[in-house]
Amino acid sequence: MMIRVLGMMSGTSLDGVDAAMIETDGIRIGGFGRSGYRAYSDNEAAVLHAALGHWHGDAGVEDAAEISVVSHAALAADFPEAELIGYHGQTLAHDPQGRGTHQAGDGAALARLTDRPVVWDFRSEDVRQGGEGAPLAPFFHWACAEWAIAQGYLPAEPVAFLNLGGVGNITWTDPSASAPEAPGACIAFDTGPANAPINDLMRSRLHRERDEGGRLASSGQIDHAILTEFLRHPYFERPPPKSLDRDQFSGLSQAVSHLTDADAAATLVAALAGSVAVGLRWLPSAPAVLLVCGGGRHNIAIMEALRAELPTRVQPVESAGLDGDMLEAQAFGWLAARVLQGLPTSGPMTTGVPAPVCGGRISHSR
Ligand SMILES: Nc1ncnc2c1ncn2[C@@H]1O[C@H](COP(=O)(O)OP(=O)(O)OP(=O)(O)O)[C@@H](O)[C@H]1O
Ligand SMILES: CC(=O)N[C@H]1[C@@H]2OC[C@@H](O2)[C@@H](O)[C@@H]1O[C@H](C)C(=O)O
Numbered sequence: 001m002m003i004r005v006l007g008m009m010s011g012t013s014l015d016g017v018d019a020a021m022i023e024t025d026g027i028r029i030g031g032f033g034r035s036g037y038r039a040y041s042d043n044e045a046a047v048l049h050a051a052l053g054h055w056h057g058d059a060g061v062e063d064a065a066e067i068s069v070v071s072h073a074a075l076a077a078d079f080p081e082a083e084l085i086g087y088h089g090q091t092l093a094h095d096p097q098g099r100g101t102h103q104a105g106d107g108a109a110l111a112r113l114t115d116r117p118v119v120w121d122f123r124s125e126d127v128r129q130g131g132e133g134a135p136l137a138p139f140f141h142w143a144c145a146e147w148a149i150a151q152g153y154l155p156a157e158p159v160a161f162l163n164l165g166g167v168g169n170i171t172w173t174d175p176s177a178s179a180p181e182a183p184g185a186c187i188a189f190d191t192g193p194a195n196a197p198i199n200d201l202m203r204s205r206l207h208r209e210r211d212e213g214g215r216l217a218s219s220g221q222i223d224h225a226i227l228t229e230f231l232r233h234p235y236f237e238r239p240p241p242k243s244l245d246r247d248q249f250s251g252l253s254q255a256v257s258h259l260t261d262a263d264a265a266a267t268l269v270a271a272l273a274g275s276v277a278v279g280l281r282w283l284p285s286a287p288a289v290l291l292v293c294g295g296g297r298h299n300i301a302i303m304e305a306l307r308a309e310l311p312t313r314v315q316p317v318e319s320a321g322l323d324g325d326m327l328e329a330q331a332f333g334w335l336a337a338r339v340l341q342g343l344p345t346s347g348p349m350t351t352g353v354p355a356p357v358c359g360g361r362i363s364h365s366r
């Protein structure tokens with residue numbers, strides 16, 4: 001049965017909360033609906049930044065969780081039509097082989113505040129069973145590919161999605177597979193740092209949130225020595241599945257610290273594109289087209305660098321009829337519907353969990 005779900009996502013770039021309606025039975029996409037966005041205030045963003053890298057019980061984490069719940073509840077109030085809410089929470093720390101994964105926020109509190117059932121804590125069970133806990137959008141990418149083919153936007157062949165948020169992640173998917181957890185349906189992994197180091201550079205040096213349109217990076221020169229050293233990182237040699245914490249590559253920010261603003265931004269963009277290029281070797285076949293979603297596709301310097309570096313057509317995901325700013329929010333709506341049905345949300349080829357797993361907790365409104 002198709003239901004109307006509100007998916008809500010606040011990603012690692014810490015800019016705010018995305019919300020999007022999706023109609024789904026947890027397998028197929030029936031249709032997309034309205035969407036909304038609530039930016040974090042400067043004060044909220046400062047509290048969240050201060051809590052990065054922290055775990056349950058640490059100082060500042062309660063405040064971060066409360067900001068997450070309250071901001072999601074305020075945004076959800078604009079969507080009375082939602083029968084179910086998928087709530088990702090704010091990732092503060094991610095160390096799947098060590099302490100686990102930490103998304104701040106309380107789905108039970110959100111269910112009470114919104115008077116709707118909420119599916120949340122999507123990643124913990126996967127980690128508990130030995131997976132990376134990320135990326136989780138890949139199964140949704142399979143459904144998107146199937147939808148885009150049915151709508152006539154894409155030919156019926158494997159396609160790849162590149163999400164450029166704070167961190168980058170790529171999915172190769174074969175939409176002819178019977179289910180996203182079927183062997184060979186999806187291969188996915190985090191590619192490397194994406195917008196997070198660029199935002200951090202802009203914040204610390206220029207007190208701006210981002211490099212609008214990539215203008216600063218476009219005016220700079222790449223430092224090739226730094227780029228070469230960065231691409232020697234063992235992460236790129238490691239076969240997938242693999243996932244990253246937001247600040248796992250903090251050495252890159254340090255490496256560009258002596259460069260001019262423009263050269264530092266240009267080098268961070270080149271590092272992003274280079275990490276995607278070296279990641280392509282892990283895909284089963286070269287995709288005819290790479291569909292780019294996430295905020296990074298608004299950065300022209302990034303799109304140009306990808307087009308220069310990759311042996312494949314690079315297009316914003318809008319070319320497949322999809323909304324690249326809302327894809328992750330939609331993903332957590334679709335995944336919430338899956339959890340309600342007990343269907344898998346990740347598997348060996350997306351998170352490395354030994355067998356497909358249904359993650360996520362369900363909290364009812366009363
Ligand atoms: N117009 C723009 N020009 C340049 N960069 C932009 C623009 N719009 C968005 N971005 C970049 O994209 C980021 C937001 O991307 P997105 O919302 O996909 O990330 P996220 O969901 O927070 O992260 P993640 O996918 O890692 O969880 C911004 O912080 C900024 O760096
Ligand atoms: C732990 C965590 O929140 N990871 C995020 C982050 O942002 C991008 C990349 O790193 C991806 O692994 C994941 O988000 C997307 C939505 C995912 O799970 O597919």
